[in-house]
Structures are given as C-alpha cells and as structure tokens.
Amino acid sequence: MAESSNRTSRYQLPLNQDPTSIYFIHPSDSSSTQLVSVKFNENGFSNWKRSMILTLSAKNKLGFVDGSIEKPEATTTEFKAWERCNDLVSSWIIFNLDDTIAKSVLFLKTAREIWIDLEERFGYTSxxxxxxxxxxxxxxxxxxxxxxxxxxxxxxxxxxxxxxxxxxxxxxxxxxxxxxxxxxxxx
Structure with a gap:
C-alpha cells in the first residue's frame, strides 16, 4: 500500500497543471480573453455579471470573485498558484470592462476586491x-x-x-x- 501512495505522489501534477485543481490554467486561457459578448459600460450590470459568473464557473474560477477561494499564506506551496490564478481572473474582469471603468479598478489587488467594487457601484437599482x-x-x-x-x-x-x-x-x-x-x- 505504501508503494502505491509513493507512486501517485511521484506522478502528482503541479496545481496549475492538474485539470481537477481550482488553480488549473488551460493553455488557451489568456489574460486578454473576451469572456462575454459585450464589455460592461455602466449599462446592464446584472446581465454582464450573470454572463461573467457563468463563464468563471465553467472555467472553475468563480471562487476567486465570490470569496470561496481564500488567499493562502505566502509560505504555502499553493500561494504562487493562487496568485497566478487571481491575476488571470483579475485581468479577465478588467479586459471585459469598458476602458473608463477598467482604469478605476486597475490597481485593486485581488479579483474579489474588483468584483466587490463593481457590485457596490453598479449592482444596485434605484x-x-x-x-x-x-x-x-x-x-x-x-x-x-x-x-x-x-x-x-x-x-x-x-x-x-x-x-x-x-x-x-x-x-x-x-x-x-x-x-x-x-x-x-x-x-
């Protein structure tokens, strides 16, 4: 039994290469990917948000915006994988925003912070x-x-x-x- 577990740990893929991992990044995932049909420009936030949620869920990255994937400690082995995925999700969100809105969230540190900022500004209806x-x-x-x-x-x-x-x-x-x-x- 010990030999079997050694064999699997020897062949274990890095977090960003394991398709079952939340940190997996597909070779086709680029930071300048248009995820939704129309960039958000202050109109139709709920439609844009729903489209983004569906796409992020399909890419197994929704947890980076809904807060369910928390930032690990910098000393852990998964920190670099989390950081890379967070940066990718942040760039997806920014790329799918109108230029003016994108500039206003460009320097926020996490995809979650960007998402919360957008929700606070555009997620309400009077x-x-x-x-x-x-x-x-x-x-x-x-x-x-x-x-x-x-x-x-x-x-x-x-x-x-x-x-x-x-x-x-x-x-x-x-x-x-x-x-x-x-x-x-x-x-």
Whole structure:
C-alpha cells in the first residue's frame, strides 16, 4: 500500500497543471480573453455579471470573485498558484470592462476586491430605475415584431424588473417568517 501512495505522489501534477485543481490554467486561457459578448459600460450590470459568473464557473474560477477561494499564506506551496490564478481572473474582469471603468479598478489587488467594487457601484437599482423599466413595459407594443421578438422584449424587461426588485423568499422552511404578509406589503 505504501508503494502505491509513493507512486501517485511521484506522478502528482503541479496545481496549475492538474485539470481537477481550482488553480488549473488551460493553455488557451489568456489574460486578454473576451469572456462575454459585450464589455460592461455602466449599462446592464446584472446581465454582464450573470454572463461573467457563468463563464468563471465553467472555467472553475468563480471562487476567486465570490470569496470561496481564500488567499493562502505566502509560505504555502499553493500561494504562487493562487496568485497566478487571481491575476488571470483579475485581468479577465478588467479586459471585459469598458476602458473608463477598467482604469478605476486597475490597481485593486485581488479579483474579489474588483468584483466587490463593481457590485457596490453598479449592482444596485434605484426605484427610479425600476419605475423606468415598468414604464417601458407599459408602453411596449408589438408593432412589426414577430411574436418571438415581442416576447423577447417583454421577457427582457420582466427579467430586469425581477432582478432589480426580487420577491422575498421563504427562509424558515415552515412558513413562520410571514412571507405572505411581506409580499402583500410590497404590492
């Protein structure tokens, strides 16, 4: 048994070369990769954020922005791998931002810090914005659009309103949190 474990440890890949590791960097991963279809330019933050989350998750790097992958001590063997991946994720985020916004987060140290900064600046929706979305929805008409095009416009506005002003969810599992009353107060 000891011989078997020695054999596997002798052939163990470095963290950044092991495809199962969170620190794995694929040869096609470059710092100037356009991860989402449109760079964020202060409009549509929730859409941009969702696209980035999906891509980072697919690349097994979401933990660098959501905080679940913590920075290891500088004395550990994984520190260099973490640092390299953090720099890659930071560069992906910066590259997928409009130049003006990118300059404002360029000197933040971690991908998590960049993500938090963007969320704090652009991740909220004011009631004025919600009102504007609701107004757009009330004024929407099919015109010359196909049913599919018209439905897409409606659904886009519904999703934007839902994202801006989500309904509360039950947290107690037994409905002792008065969720029904909370929803009635909102309407």
């Amino acid at each position: 009631m004025t914005q919600v009102y504007s979305l609701e107004q757009q929805l009330s004024e929407l008409n099919q015109g010359n659009d196909t049913i599919s095009e018209f439905f897409t416009k409606i659904k886009t506005l519904w999703d934007a309103i839902s994202d801006a002003y989500p309904l509360p969810q039950c947290t107690c599992q037994n409905c002792t949190c008065n969720l029904e009353q909370i929803i009635c107060q909102i309407q």
